[in-house]
Amino acid sequence: MTHVLDDLEARGLVAHSTDRDALRAELSEGPITYYVGFDPTAPSLHIGNLLQILTARRLQLAGHKPLLLVGGSTGLIGDPKEAGERVMNTKETVADWVNRIASQVSRFVDLDGANGATIVNNLDWTAGLSTIDYLRDIGKHFPVNRMLARDVVSSRLESGISYTEFSYVLLQSMDYLELHRRHGCVLQTGGSDQWGNITAGVELIRRADGDKVHALATPLITKADGTKFGKTESGTVWLDPELMSPYAFYQSWIQAEDSKVVEYLRQFTFLELHEIARVEAEHVQKPGLRAAQRRLAAEVTTLVHGAEETAAAELAARALFGRAELEDLPEATLAAALREAGAVDLLAADQPTIVDALVATGLADSKSAARRAVGEGGAYVNNERVTDPELVLAGDLLLHGSWAVLRKGKRSISGVSVS
């Protein structure tokens, strides 16, 4: 069987690691305990976090025991980022997000069995910590000159950084130390942007307890243009269906660039590498079929939202983007597809125009933008380009007497039900 570290490397999931041979040996010797942390900075995790969850899952499948940490305390402090000081959220908000994220994260791992995952919250060991103990036991191990040299910190020295955020690295390091002591945790994984925080923890454990532990970082996932992956035009790709519908989630994957889709298959799915190679061969032959994108979207959407939601998203995509004439679709199929894609109810009595509908569905931000879209030839009703901004959605335009498929550009689709 392939060594889990080889699998991670082959999938392009290893950007940095501490002593790789030592880590390899330790992973081979028997089950180890490792951890990955998630800070509650929003009510939901996003696909950047998903990569970390899936990496943790891969290690669990190899027999190791995951500790999934939710940052009840670190979320109150805020990891410094280059953009500038974070706005602090209230304790109530953070506590709420902690619960949401804990339940989100637990769906991706096994909680039972010998190597069942444990969800931990760092608030448990920091809430009651006295300032004096913190400064004596933890602070003493952190030379400020070294802290200042860290990239994020030095980049913030001009614009300013609060003592609160400056201290963040101590809390995360303390987490690793605590989990090492409580659970024998010897590996922390995370994104490469966390590398500094993670190795600071490794260092703390060496200084405080004299133990050698490991760190493993995944690379920053980027889009073809080099920008950070995980954002669409409309924002972050969330895992919570309340924040992003399974249909929209599916769409965000199906729109993956040709040059990136195979990488994503390796990083975000559990497909065997030889299977991915087969998909790649097909993709190289006929990229126009977008088979790799379809496979990617189906696999990841199933992981996050389940088979049923994925089937619905696929059906909607096929119906709305397919070659079939919309008129030929049975009403039930059309209605289901449009509800899935996001549909809005309008009143026939209001004589809604194409402009009104574009705004109501959110395809356009304002009436001006909607008029502009029509003027540019970028607005379509039932796949027919519309040129008159005053066109009223009524009569023969409506499929089965009430439905209209509204499209702006080539990939933004929304439904309208007029009654």
Place this chain on the structure above:
RNA sequence: GGCAGGUUGCCCGAGUGGCCAAAGGGAUCUGACUGUAAAUCAGACGGCUCAGCCUACGCAGGUUCGAACCCUGCACCUGCCA
């Protein structure tokens, strides 16, 4: 506390009394080409009851026929000095 500089549309950034809804770049959107891909080219890119009107250049007030641009006060940011 003193001195100097700054605060412009989603972001960066020009503009220093009328020709400014505001140069240029980025991001974004649309079209052509296409495959719900990329690249390229072209156009758009505050709002509205849209050939006109309204709102906008940190906030409040003032000067002026007219202010993003001048004056006063306030807030915040940066640098230098204490």
